[in-house]
Amino acid sequence: MNSVKNLPEKTIERLSQYRRVLLDCLRQGKYNIYSHELASLLHINPVQVRRDIMLIGHNGTLRKGYDVKRLSDMIGTIIDSKEGQKVAVVGVGNLGRAIMTYFQGKRTKLVIAAAFDTDPAKVNRVIAGIRCYAASEMEEVIRKEGITIGVITVPPDKAAESAEKLVMAGIRGILNYTPVALNVEPHAYLEEYDMVTSLEKVAFFVKNRS
Amino acid sequence: MNSVKNLPEKTIERLSQYRRVLLDCLRQGKYNIYSHELASLLHINPVQVRRDIMLIGHNGTLRKGYDVKRLSDMIGTIIDSKEGQKVAVVGVGNLGRAIMTYFQGKRTKLVIAAAFDTDPAKVNRVIAGIRCYAASEMEEVIRKEGITIGVITVPPDKAAESAEKLVMAGIRGILNYTPVALNVEPHAYLEEYDMVTSLEKVAFFVKNRS
DNA sequence: ATAACATTGTTATTTTTGTAACAAAAAGAA
DNA sequence: TTCTTTTTGTTACAAAAATAACAATGTTAT
Numbered sequence: 001m002n003s004v005k006n007l008p009e010k011t012i013e014r015l016s017q018y019r020r021v022l023l024d025c026l027r028q029g030k031y032n033i034y035s036h037e038l039a040s041l042l043h044i045n046p047v048q049v050r051r052d053i054m055l056i057g058h059n060g061t062l063r064k065g066y067d068v069k070r071l072s073d074m075i076g077t078i079i080d081s082k083e084g085q086k087v088a089v090v091g092v093g094n095l096g097r098a099i100m101t102y103f104q105g106k107r108t109k110l111v112i113a114a115a116f117d118t119d120p121a122k123v124n125r126v127i128a129g130i131r132c133y134a135a136s137e138m139e140e141v142i143r144k145e146g147i148t149i150g151v152i153t154v155p156p157d158k159a160a161e162s163a164e165k166l167v168m169a170g171i172r173g174i175l176n177y178t179p180v181a182l183n184v185e186p187h188a189y190l191e192e193y194d195m196v197t198s199l200e201k202v203a204f205f206v207k208n209r210s
Numbered sequence: 211m212n213s214v215k216n217l218p219e220k221t222i223e224r225l226s227q228y229r230r231v232l233l234d235c236l237r238q239g240k241y242n243i244y245s246h247e248l249a250s251l252l253h254i255n256p257v258q259v260r261r262d263i264m265l266i267g268h269n270g271t272l273r274k275g276y277d278v279k280r281l282s283d284m285i286g287t288i289i290d291s292k293e294g295q296k297v298a299v300v301g302v303g304n305l306g307r308a309i310m311t312y313f314q315g316k317r318t319k320l321v322i323a324a325a326f327d328t329d330p331a332k333v334n335r336v337i338a339g340i341r342c343y344a345a346s347e348m349e350e351v352i353r354k355e356g357i358t359i360g361v362i363t364v365p366p367d368k369a370a371e372s373a374e375k376l377v378m379a380g381i382r383g384i385l386n387y388t389p390v391a392l393n394v395e396p397h398a399y400l401e402e403y404d405m406v407t408s409l410e411k412v413a414f415f416v417k418n419r420s
Numbered sequence: 421a422t423a424a425c426a427t428t429g430t431t432a433t434t435t436t437t438g439t440a441a442c443a444a445a446a447a448g449a450a
Numbered sequence: 451t452t453c454t455t456t457t458t459g460t461t462a463c464a465a466a467a468a469t470a471a472c473a474a475t476g477t478t479a480t
Contacts, residue, residue, distance in 0.1 A: 005418045012414050016407040042391050062446050063457050079410050081417045098304035110413055148416055173416035175408055179230055181251050189415045197226040198385055200289055203320055204222050205399045206358055206383035207291045208215045272476050273427050
């Protein structure tokens with residue numbers, strides 16, 4: 001079977017990036033775009049762009065490139081859920097707030113619906129447009145709101161506990177920003193990102209450049 | 211040639227993660243670790259762990275695993291620079307502060323030495339232990355301090371300008387957290403990370419799970 | 421002492437990802 | 451019209467990454 005479910009992981013990442021660029025284009029009144037333009041905006045190869053677009057079953061127009069609106073809609077049908085998905089941010093520290101602020105009114109299909117923290121100064125307040133609940137209410141709120149994705153931005157020592165609570169609440173996907181490897185399989189899809197690793201990687205390549 | 215410079219990119223990322231786990235082990239008084247333990251802590255395959263460790267020319271002891279201290283030191287010789295490297299954070303918003311706080315006193319070989327912002331309320335103050343300078347002083351401070359790496363955490367519309375300034379100041383590596391693809395080649399090594407893409411990826415896999 | 425086991429180190433194989441090559445066809449030039 | 455150029459769509463190839471297979475060998479059990 002060659003359906004959308006089998007798209008390569010890297011292609012999914014790039015689709016998200018293509019759409020970001022495409023939405024910028026629309027804002028600027030640009031209605032067509034060539035594969036090589038998309039490619040150079042993202043520092044990748046034009047062939048890869050065409051290949052990705054082929055894989056999702058879209059097609060462009062010879063010598064006119066891709067219709068920006070149509071392509072971005074098409075990407076939407078691939079990566080968005082029809083009814084949208086709700087996201088919870090667990091941990092309203094600097095990083096949590098960064099994400100909440102960043103998403104404010106950005107996507108309609110991926111909405112941050114709740115934040116959780118243990119700090120009484122934050123609980124029951126609205127931060128960056130998002131209601132902050134007590135961590136103890138997590139299961140209840142997640143179920144009631146139908147939240148499917150959790151973003152963990154708590155301090156490292158609270159990470160495992162937060163993940164466990166999310167899983168208990170029936171969460172389906174977790175994006176973990178703490179440097180603690182979580183164990184949530186097979187209940188939830190897990191994506192981990194560690195800023196230190198990224199920075200150390202940059203440092204390594206800086207050091208080893210001729 | 212099969213030197214350290216030719217290590218696969220993914221291996222570099224994993225080395226950073228191995229070290230993180232190894233340092234945790236040391237703190238907990240665990241002095242030996244098996245490849246399968248390291249692997250399960252990072253959700254990867256034990257063979258990959260052994261292979262990575264082989265590639266850096268380290269070796270363990272049969273049936274005793276790897277010496278935690280020796281291995282973590284060895285990883286240090288690969289990914290750290292002997293004299294260390296200094297990092298600047300450009301943009302002291304929520305995300306910038308998250309990174310500054312996070313690094314406070316963590317690594318000795320990778321030190322955040324300065325932050326930059328345009329907000330007068332932040333300039334010339336010390337935030338999370340780091341001196342915040344005016345953006346206009348960027349070139350001067352970076353050269354004077356010998357800063358080699360820049361982390362960009364400004365709002366999207368300031369991203370290109372910030373990158374340009376960093377390059378002008380002779381920066382060698384950039385970690386870009388804004389959703390704007392920068393063009394800094396061939397002056398600096400560039401690593402980009404977009405939180406929206408990560409979240410959309412999680413959303414996609416949540417949606418497409420059986 | 422011998423057998424069974426556990427674990428590393430390494431080579432071989434498979435899978436995934438990226439790139440090159442090129443046919444097809446529309447647009448413009450001669 | 452016919453030729454050249456440009457750009458897509460697709461297949462073929464190459465590179466990178468991950469996994470499997472297995473030899474080597476020390477350890478424990480019998």
